Amino acid sequence: MRLKTVREIIFLGARHARPGPRGAVPTGTRTSDSTFSFLAWSWSQWPSAFCHRCALTLILFCALWALPTLAQPPANSAKSLQIYFIDVEGGQATLFVTPEGQSLLIDAGWPGNNNRDADRIVAAAHDVGIDKIDFALITHYHDDHVGGAPQLAAKIPIGTFIDHGENRETSDAITQKDWLAYKQLLATGKYKRIIAKPGDSLPIKGIRVEVISSDGALIEKALPGAGQPNPACASSAPPPADKTENPRSLGTLITFGRLKTLDLGDLTADKEHELMCPLNKIGTVDIYIASHHGFNQSGSAVLVHAVAPRVAIVDNGAKRVVARRHWTLSSLRQI
Numbered sequence: 001m002r003l004k005t006v007r008e009i010i011f012l013g014a015r016h017a018r019p020g021p022r023g024a025v026p027t028g029t030r031t032s033d034s035t036f037s038f039l040a041w042s043w044s045q046w047p048s049a050f051c052h053r054c055a056l057t058l059i060l061f062c063a064l065w066a067l068p069t070l071a072q073p074p075a076n077s078a079k080s081l082q083i084y085f086i087d088v089e090g091g092q093a094t095l096f097v098t099p100e101g102q103s104l105l106i107d108a109g110w111p112g113n114n115n116r117d118a119d120r121i122v123a124a125a126h127d128v129g130i131d132k133i134d135f136a137l138i139t140h141y142h143d144d145h146v147g148g149a150p151q152l153a154a155k156i157p158i159g160t161f162i163d164h165g166e167n168r169e170t171s172d173a174i175t176q177k178d179w180l181a182y183k184q185l186l187a188t189g190k191y192k193r194i195i196a197k198p199g200d201s202l203p204i205k206g207i208r209v210e211v212i213s214s215d216g217a218l219i220e221k222a223l224p225g226a227g228q229p230n231p232a233c234a235s236s237a238p239p240p241a242d243k244t245e246n247p248r249s250l251g252t253l254i255t256f257g258r259l260k261t262l263d264l265g266d267l268t269a270d271k272e273h274e275l276m277c278p279l280n281k282i283g284t285v286d287i288y289i290a291s292h293h294g295f296n297q298s299g300s301a302v303l304v305h306a307v308a309p310r311v312a313i314v315d316n317g318a319k320r321v322v323a324r325r326h327w328t329l330s331s332l333r334q335i
């Protein structure tokens with residue numbers, strides 16, 4: 001699919017990832033194993049030591065007036081939202097810290113690996129100056145999203161977990177194991193828990209977090225300002241239903257000032273079609289955290305062309321093959 005409406009595409013976690021020169025805009029480059037690695041984003045206060053630890057962690061200091069003003073943001077501005085896209089090597093972990101000091105982590109990466117992902121998330125938290133995660137949102141119960149939660153909880157206090165409810169993919173042994181480990185964590189009684197429903201607004205100070213999808217259900221009404229007909233629907237038939245945990249992903253639209261960030265977890269194309277046809281219920285966004293790591297089971301034209309992101313961030317990894325299959329260098333250059 002040609003993502004002509006995406007202006008920048010960012011891949012995290014490719015084997016040869018390296019930051020580009022300061023002052024450059026994000027760019028895609030081809031690595032020796034044909035996966036796309038990275039991009040560059042340049043900030044005057046690039047945290048080099050932290051980036052070394054995390055291989056590649058992109059930090060966006062999101063100013064109140066959205067992306068055009070991001071070029072030289074004040075790192076310690078009281079009005080800044082800070083977003084850490086943490087490289088968990090093909091899983092997902094994104095940390096938002098609001099000007100009010102509240103934190104929202106979306107997903108906890110993989111388990112195992114000698115605490116690699118938990119350590120990287122904690123390093124990001126410490127880098128931004130917090131020693132507690134107020135809200136940890138689990139999009140769904142696959143290994144690369146919830147798997148790291150117990151290790152993370154052992155390393156840093158967490159206030160509230162947010163999820164979509166029960167695991168619905170009990171037939172998959174790894175998913176069930178991860179779900180039971182997460183349930184055990186909740187059963188300690190140390191944490192509050194929110195089971196989110198589409199249309200909910202999550203109680204995080206400083207940002208508006210609207211629930212778009214959860215447990216297979218979707219918002220029924222368009223968000224304010226959205227609801228326009230979606231031309232991409234005319235050439236797109238509804239895909240067959242996906243039976244895994246992916247279409248049950250807890251997806252959110254996070255708004256800070258005029259900046260909109262869309263994270264639908266691993267929501268699949270069948271749900272994208274339901275959500276975006278015939279009317280675009282989301283509207284346009286600035287940052288699109290590519291659904292399902294950019295796999296072609298997600299990120300269909302009816303979603304991506306309609307939300308028309310300014311930046312797409314792909315949670316890639318050295319062992320992910322998504323970039324080879326689904327994205328092309330020419331598509332980047334034709335944007």
Ligand SMILES: [Zn+2]
Nearest residue numbers: 142144266292
């Ligand atoms: Zn995933």
